[in-house]
Amino acid sequence: MIKAGILGGGQLGRMLLQQAANYHVETYVLENDETCPAAHLCHHFVKGDIRDYDTVYQFGKKVDVLTIEIESVNLEALEQLEKEGVKVYPKPAALRIIKNKIIQKEFYKEQEIPTSPFVILQNKAALREQAAFLPAVQKLGEGGYDGKGVELMHTTADFEKGFDAPSVLEKMVNLEKEIAVMVAVSPSGETALFPPVEMVFDPRLNLLDFQLSPAHLQEKTFWKAEAIALKLVKALQSPGLFAVELFVDKNGEVLVNETAPRVHNSGHHTIEAHITSQYDMLWRILLALPLGNTDALLPSALVNLIGEEGHSGPVYYEGLEEVLKMDKVYVHLYGKKQTKPGRKMGHVTILGNDRIDLVHKATRVKQALKVKTAE
Template structure:
């Protein structure tokens, strides 16, 4: 039985472990928080800092394989382990590129992968050097995640509020749709693409309202998206699971936004809606099994369950029973004891052949369920 470690113990690890229980694998988790969502679903829990060289190296040195559920890990240790024969999904070389937004943009550029025009900055004093990139988006080179480390620079009046550090300034895309596509790459190099999903934003608040699968796009746009996503993952030359986030602009041009080299929030619907879920698929990749079937059983929508503004402390899911009483709806709560504003506490998947039902129920769930503190 292969010994496989996961760096990080959040909800992605938790869902990986739920899927792992279908396969012959001995699971390990490294995470600093002994009460994290993954702590009690693995065979071996190791308390330690995934950013620390020694912690990661000691954790991994007797394992057959390692994967991650967050990019913020010690890549030096993973490289040392890889050199000693431990399989790492994705390869540490991929993590080095992805972890640094400058390297990631240069990677797309180097491989002629369409991405929004950009410049590399050393600090906010250079924001004025690139007038054609304004309005733009400034992203810190390192340390940003979940929307942190990213800000929109609409006009020169905002230059003084820009990040004063190594960063990327990229031209804002005239957005028609935001798409995510998950690709699996087997150890033999074979690839499997999931149908793309479409992010539906609340036009007032610019918040992700819910996500739909499949994305409602033309065949031409689909082909562009698939070609770009394949180009992204093939040039990494690494097995693993990759979530490619893309923009479609109002001319139907497609640009890569960024890539997560791991299971991803945009793939949670695959648990019920697809034959092989993203979690099942990553185990197939790691264990050297054939890739799974990415086809949808039914179209789906996904609603994230997010900590409400103004609520911090022990969590209470107001309206949960109403959601649980809905047909064709699957509730996943991640076992986090405390909520805080914006924290990802769970998700809800809806299955239906009818787009209107998906949207109707997604809205119903958003209205019914509020993540409060007790």
């Protein structure tokens, strides 16, 4: 039996482990919190810091293949494990490119992958010299996730909230829509693409609000998005599953925003809506099995369940029964016992042939199902 390790035990690890039950695999999870969403679903749970060299190295020696569910892992340990014969997917070299937003943007430029113009900054003083570059978006080089580590810079007054650390300042795009393409790469180099999805973001939290699949695109934009995503992922030269987030501007141009080297929020809908889910696909990659069929069974919408403002403490899902009565609606709760404002606590997938009905149901779910604290 193949031994597979996952660095990180959040909701992505949880859903990956739920799919692992269908395969002949022994699972290991490394995570600091023994009450994390993935802890009770693996065969072997190891409590430890995924950023610590010795901890990751010793954990990796227990397994045949190793993957991640978050980028903030110790790369040096992964590089050493790879040298010693452990299969690490994605490869540490690819993870090193993606982990740092500065290196990631420079990689796009080197590979002639279309992306918005950018400036590299070392500190807040350098930011104040970029008035002529506005409007722009500042992103921390490392440490950002789920909307954290990102600041919008519309005017020079916004410089005060800027980061005093190495970062990238990207020219703001005249945006038509945001889309994402999931790309799978097998150890033998075989590739498969999931159809592009369309993302709508909460401007306050800078988190995904809801998502529609497939994305509503002109045919030439569809093919352009897929071609760019495939070129980018092939340039990384690594097996794995990659989520390529892209902007479509008002002129129909497609620009890469950023890439995630793992299962991703933009692929949650595939659990019910596609022949092969993103989680099933990653197991096929990790176990060197044939890639699955990425066709959709039905169009879908996805709603993130986010902790409400003013609610921190033991979680209570208000309106859960109402949503569970809805037809072709699937609720996924991540098993997090504590909620706080802006925390991802679950998601809801909605299936249906009619796009207007999907948007209507997504709105109903958002209005009905609230993540609050228990009274």
